Amino acid sequence: MPATHSTRMLILGSGPAGLSAAIYGARAGMAPIVVQGIQPGGQLTTTTDVENYPGFRDVIQGPWLMEEMQAQAEHVGARMVWDHIVEADLSRRPFRLIGDGGTVYSGDVLVIATGAQAKWLNLPSEEHLKGRGVSACATCDGFFYRGKKVAVIGGGNTAVEEALYMTNHSHEVTLIHRRDSLRAEKILQDRLFAHPNIRVLWNKAVDRFVAGGDPEGLVGLDLRDTKTGEIDRLEVEGGFVAIGHSPATELFKGKLALDADGYIEVETGTTRTSVAGVFACGDVMDKVYRQAVTAAGTGCMAALDAERFLAEMEFEASAAA
Numbered sequence: 001m002p003a004t005h006s007t008r009m010l011i012l013g014s015g016p017a018g019l020s021a022a023i024y025g026a027r028a029g030m031a032p033i034v035v036q037g038i039q040p041g042g043q044l045t046t047t048t049d050v051e052n053y054p055g056f057r058d059v060i061q062g063p064w065l066m067e068e069m070q071a072q073a074e075h076v077g078a079r080m081v082w083d084h085i086v087e088a089d090l091s092r093r094p095f096r097l098i099g100d101g102g103t104v105y106s107g108d109v110l111v112i113a114t115g116a117q118a119k120w121l122n123l124p125s126e127e128h129l130k131g132r133g134v135s136a137c138a139t140c141d142g143f144f145y146r147g148k149k150v151a152v153i154g155g156g157n158t159a160v161e162e163a164l165y166m167t168n169h170s171h172e173v174t175l176i177h178r179r180d181s182l183r184a185e186k187i188l189q190d191r192l193f194a195h196p197n198i199r200v201l202w203n204k205a206v207d208r209f210v211a212g213g214d215p216e217g218l219v220g221l222d223l224r225d226t227k228t229g230e231i232d233r234l235e236v237e238g239g240f241v242a243i244g245h246s247p248a249t250e251l252f253k254g255k256l257a258l259d260a261d262g263y264i265e266v267e268t269g270t271t272r273t274s275v276a277g278v279f280a281c282g283d284v285m286d287k288v289y290r291q292a293v294t295a296a297g298t299g300c301m302a303a304l305d306a307e308r309f310l311a312e313m314e315f316e317a318s319a320a321a
């Protein structure tokens, strides 16, 4: 017989959104259970220097920040369980999640904080240089490339926004796109083409991220012309892959309203999803900002929304009785 864990507030995901919801939920007396998933601490555990999380004058390390958030959540009464959820039943309350070993987690309310993962080009050289010149987040890492030549790879809104953002740090930004036109909105394209420090290389695909220097880092990109097959080298010290993100919402297809890109839809200004009692926070519902601090902020909102929802339900139940 598989074990069942029940709580008033069930939280799925242990990145900044899930752990912030846990801190607020625990302090509101909801004894949250956090199902951590295969990446306890979330995306920040895959990076080193974090310079933009408020409260720290010195550079801090992503994994350290997440350990501290978890410790704080546990200190105020949240319980962490390591499991990966493979099934979700949102058809009635309490909601039920099932782990890959069959363990059942049930919650009067559910906070979904499963995040999103950046899409990569999946080149071995890209993997080798991640965090050493290759990044998927200009807002996070752009500051480390002050005064350096950089390239942004992609052709959609994200790529154009990242290229424009990088002009705050670099006088030489190259946008690399494998086609001869961009998918980005017209207004963004206009701003891109008007910018004196951005040039676009059309019909080019990255063949290889080139390593060099001591300590080793990115020194260039080998670019393949998608029409002629010719390879040219572009010298850059930063390469930002901006080809989109995949929100972790596979579990919720057909059960919650998702937008065309698969992000969970929430009522404007809240974390309420299309199912009453289910709340979403962090990168899984935010394709615009995608930062640790915004994830933590919406995590706080989700816990407060959930607490109010439960209070209303409990008030109605006692009034009816």
Ligand SMILES: Cc1cc2nc3c(=O)[nH]c(=O)nc-3n(C[C@H](O)[C@H](O)[C@H](O)COP(=O)(O)OP(=O)(O)OC[C@H]3O[C@@H](n4cnc5c(N)ncnc54)[C@H](O)[C@@H]3O)c2cc1C
Residues within 6 Å of the ligand: 012, 013, 014, 015, 016, 017, 018, 035, 036, 037, 038, 039, 040, 041, 042, 043, 044, 046, 047, 049, 050, 051, 052, 053, 083, 084, 085, 086, 113, 114, 115, 116, 118, 136, 137, 140, 141, 248, 251, 281, 282, 283, 284, 290, 291, 292, 293, 295
């Ligand atoms: C390399 C890198 C560097 C970054 N640097 C910065 C930075 O400097 N500053 C900044 O503000 N932001 C940075 N970011 C962005 C930041 O990490 C994210 O915005 C933030 O982590 C999003 O938090 P989240 O809680 O929404 O989701 P995530 O951090 O993605 O966490 C998702 C959680 O959900 C869990 N999960 C998913 N599916 C399941 C499942 N089926 N069952 C159980 N659990 C599941 C995972 O295990 C994980 O714990 C960086 C991101 C990356 C990748």
